Structure formats: C-alpha cells, structure tokens
Amino acid sequence: MDQPVGKHECLACGHTDYRMTNSPIGELFEESCPKCEGDMLVQSRGEIPEKLETVKRSVDEHFKIWDFKLSVENMEFLVESDDQKKSFSNLLDDLRNVGYIARLVESRKGLSIQVEKSPEVGKSNVWINVGLLFATIATTFGVAGYWFLYGKNVLNAALFSLSLMTVLAAHELGHKISAWKNRVEASWPYFIPIPHPFIGTLGAVIKNKSPIPSREALAELGASGPLLGFFLAIPITFTGLIFSQPTGGETFLLGHSVSQSLPMPLIYILFEKSIFGYIPTALSPHPLAWSGFIILLVTWLNLLPTGQLDGGHIARSLLNQNKHFILTRTIGFALLFLTLIWNGFLILALFILFIVGNPHPGALDNVSKLKNSHKILAVSSLIVFILCFPIPLWIF
Incomplete structure (x- = not known):
C-alpha cells in the first residue's frame, strides 16, 4: 500500500x-x-x-x-x-x-x-556457569551437608545436596525451556553458592538477554520454573517427612532449635499433620525433608508478585506497569508490617523495596490480552504461592 x-x-x-x-x-x-x-x-x-x-x-x-x-x-x-x-x-x-x-x-x-x-546480545562465558555449579555442589554437599548438618555422614549429605540441586536445576530448566519456546535469549543458570551451615546455596538465576515478546511468554517464563520445582519438591518433601522423627522437644538442626526462628511453608505443615496426626514442634528433619523445606520457601519467595521476580513476571502479564508497580510497593510495605510476626520479613521487605522493586517494563506486546490457558497458569501459580506461604509455628 x-x-x-x-x-x-x-x-x-x-x-x-x-x-x-x-x-x-x-x-x-x-x-x-x-x-x-x-x-x-x-x-x-x-x-x-x-x-x-x-x-x-x-x-x-x-x-x-x-x-x-x-x-x-x-x-x-x-x-x-x-x-x-x-x-x-x-x-x-x-x-x-x-x-x-x-x-x-x-x-x-x-x-x-x-x-x-535490536539491542546487542552479549555472549556468556559458560565456564562461569560450570564453575558456579561445582562450587554450589561443594557448599551444599561439603559445607552444609557433610561438615555441619549431618556430622560427616556421606549418605545424608549426598541426599540433601542431590535433592536440593536436582530441584533447583529443574526450576531453572523450566525457565530455559520456556525461553527457547518463546525465542527469548537467555543465559544458562548461574547457581549461587554460599558457605552457610543450613542451606549451602541461595538458589540460581537465569538472565534474560533479549526482550520478552508477549504477555503469554511473560506468564510462561515466570510460572515454568516455580511450578516445575514445586511439583518435584512435593514427593521429595513428603518422603523426607515420613523418615523424619519427632524428638520430643524442639525442631533441631545442628543441635539447635529452629521452630521459633523459621516459619514453615503451609503445605509442609499440612504434610506433617497428615503423617504424624499433629503439627510437631519437635521434628528432626530427614535430609530430603530439609531440602524440600528450603525449596518450598524459595518457591514462595520467587512467586512474590513483585518487581522482576518470577511472580512479578506473572503479575505483570495481567496488570499494566503502573498497577503492577503499586502492587510491588504495597507488598514491600506489607512485609515491613509482618516483621511484627517474624523479623526475617524485614530483609525481604528491604530487598523488594530497594533492589527488585523498580517498574517492570513488561512484554513487547503490552496490549493483547492473555489466553484463558495462561490465566489458568497464573491461577495455578497463585495456588502454589499460597501453599508455600511461610507460617511461624508459634501462632498455633
């Protein structure tokens, strides 16, 4: 024309x-x-x-x-x-x-x-990804599992590290497959090692190096990792809890009580109720139960509908930029208020308000509406978010 x-x-x-x-x-x-x-x-x-x-x-x-x-x-x-x-x-x-x-x-x-x-897509050095992978195996197996958590018990350390790393890898693989499907340039996962005696890792991240084309792609990229990780974490956690033992006192790791300092994911509490008939405040968790506990908390964190977290991608696929930014700030300040229940929420609130709380740019197609199938995907993510919500045991 x-x-x-x-x-x-x-x-x-x-x-x-x-x-x-x-x-x-x-x-x-x-x-x-x-x-x-x-x-x-x-x-x-x-x-x-x-x-x-x-x-x-x-x-x-x-x-x-x-x-x-x-x-x-x-x-x-x-x-x-x-x-x-x-x-x-x-x-x-x-x-x-x-x-x-x-x-x-x-x-x-x-x-x-x-x-x-088109912006230039920078090349990634895959050896950094490989190095971080082996470093994270070392900190989850050697530092947290073998040295601190399980008293140099190789089998328990291996169960903890292998189950944790498997679910983290599945989570990132879900993101990577979704990126391939939607023609989004993305890095391989960067695992984050930390020599912490309880966890050994802060998870992993994938960097999107090109714009996300559509709202459907935004929802898929956000939901694919947490949902895949959640469904793998369920049998691992349940099996681990079956082999866990109530101790008759407090919940113990490294010989110290953690029941009053760490909130429990809702589904973790429901599993305890179904297995033991009550909610024990004295559980010594099996390595699989402890890795499942960590994954469920990480899943909840990732699904917070704020900034450019996984849940933020999903929420942004449903909301315009201004409404999503308001939601992000509201959740950040709500978590500040929740520090009255658990002081650990303070770090998370500051993380949202000052690090990941910037306005989300959204997809290249910010106009077209989501398909019903992707709305179902968003609802499924919300259900998982609720099931993983951390609840302090002292309120029971």
Whole structure:
C-alpha cells in the first residue's frame, strides 16, 4: 500500500524524519520536532531511505498503517489489525531477520507500533556457569551437608545436596525451556553458592538477554520454573517427612532449635499433620525433608508478585506497569508490617523495596490480552504461592 510521504527537517537542530503527509515542499510545521520542539520544514516528498523502507514494508504487510513517523533513531506507526496478536507476532519474526524489534502499545491516538534497532546480545562465558555449579555442589554437599548438618555422614549429605540441586536445576530448566519456546535469549543458570551451615546455596538465576515478546511468554517464563520445582519438591518433601522423627522437644538442626526462628511453608505443615496426626514442634528433619523445606520457601519467595521476580513476571502479564508497580510497593510495605510476626520479613521487605522493586517494563506486546490457558497458569501459580506461604509455628 502506497502512502504519501514527506521528508521533514528541523530548522533548529537538524533532526530529520519521514512522515505520512500530503503537505507540499516548503511547508512549515511549528514546534513539531520531537527532539527540540523546533520548527520542521518539508524538504522533499515521495522517497524513504531503503533501511527505513524495509521496516515500513514489514509493518505494512501485517497491519493497516494510518500514520507514521520514521527516523534513524526510532520509528512509530499508527496501525490497526483484525488479529493484532498474530499480526504482531509475525511482524516480530520479520523484524528479527533485519535487526529490529518492535513494541505494541496503546497510545492516545490508538494502536501504535514502536520500532528500534535490536539491542546487542552479549555472549556468556559458560565456564562461569560450570564453575558456579561445582562450587554450589561443594557448599551444599561439603559445607552444609557433610561438615555441619549431618556430622560427616556421606549418605545424608549426598541426599540433601542431590535433592536440593536436582530441584533447583529443574526450576531453572523450566525457565530455559520456556525461553527457547518463546525465542527469548537467555543465559544458562548461574547457581549461587554460599558457605552457610543450613542451606549451602541461595538458589540460581537465569538472565534474560533479549526482550520478552508477549504477555503469554511473560506468564510462561515466570510460572515454568516455580511450578516445575514445586511439583518435584512435593514427593521429595513428603518422603523426607515420613523418615523424619519427632524428638520430643524442639525442631533441631545442628543441635539447635529452629521452630521459633523459621516459619514453615503451609503445605509442609499440612504434610506433617497428615503423617504424624499433629503439627510437631519437635521434628528432626530427614535430609530430603530439609531440602524440600528450603525449596518450598524459595518457591514462595520467587512467586512474590513483585518487581522482576518470577511472580512479578506473572503479575505483570495481567496488570499494566503502573498497577503492577503499586502492587510491588504495597507488598514491600506489607512485609515491613509482618516483621511484627517474624523479623526475617524485614530483609525481604528491604530487598523488594530497594533492589527488585523498580517498574517492570513488561512484554513487547503490552496490549493483547492473555489466553484463558495462561490465566489458568497464573491461577495455578497463585495456588502454589499460597501453599508455600511461610507460617511461624508459634501462632498455633
């Protein structure tokens, strides 16, 4: 489809762009420059540079263009489509091949596509991932399991480390598969070793190195890891609790009581009730039960619907940026209040408010609605979040 085009140049700063217009050469547009608000003059008509024309043809193939403004720095098209979700997905595929990305947004004028050069994807050094993996095995097996938790019992240390590392790896594999499926460039997992006597690790993270294309992809990327990790943690935790022994006193690790200092995930408490007939405050956990306990708490933490945590991805797929930012701040301050119940919530509140609490950019397609299947995925994640909610035992 051919549209009338005019080349505009700012008389103040020299910025040049191309716009859909029937205005004759020499016509002046006052305060129309997007950079300095200077006056723009129609310099010529009818031709667009080939690089910009390539992008325009791709947009024109998938959308009806009502208006556009093109420059070397960025391009914007006012469009419409009978199936905007499918049209935008196809457009993204076309633009990837020529080194561009696009965002679909709702502007004051209507549906808008914003196009810019694709950011460069940095190369990862896989040996860092391998090194951190072996370091985390060392801290979970050697430091926490063998040296501190289980008195140099190799079998118990191995059960603890293997079960913990397996579920963490499954969690990150879920993210990685989802990234592959949705054509998101992502690193291999970075495991986080810590020589802590109880846990040996702070989990693992995967870095997304390219924008997330759609709200569906955002929901999948957020939910895939926690859900897969949760479903693996369930049989591990239940089996571990079967082999755990009430001690008749307090809950012991390293010979010290932890029942008054650590809250228990709700499903952990339900499992204890079903196995023992009551909620023991005197449980000496089997290695599988303790690794399951850690995973359930990590799952709850990841599913907090804040910032760019896994739960934040899911919540952002359902909410616009402003509403999600308000939700993030609200949860952060709510956790500050919950320090009255357990002082460990203070660190988490500060983490949300000052580290991961920035506004979430969302997906490239921030307009199209979620499919019902992905809404079910979000509800499933909420159920898991509730089941993993940590509850201090002293309230019972």
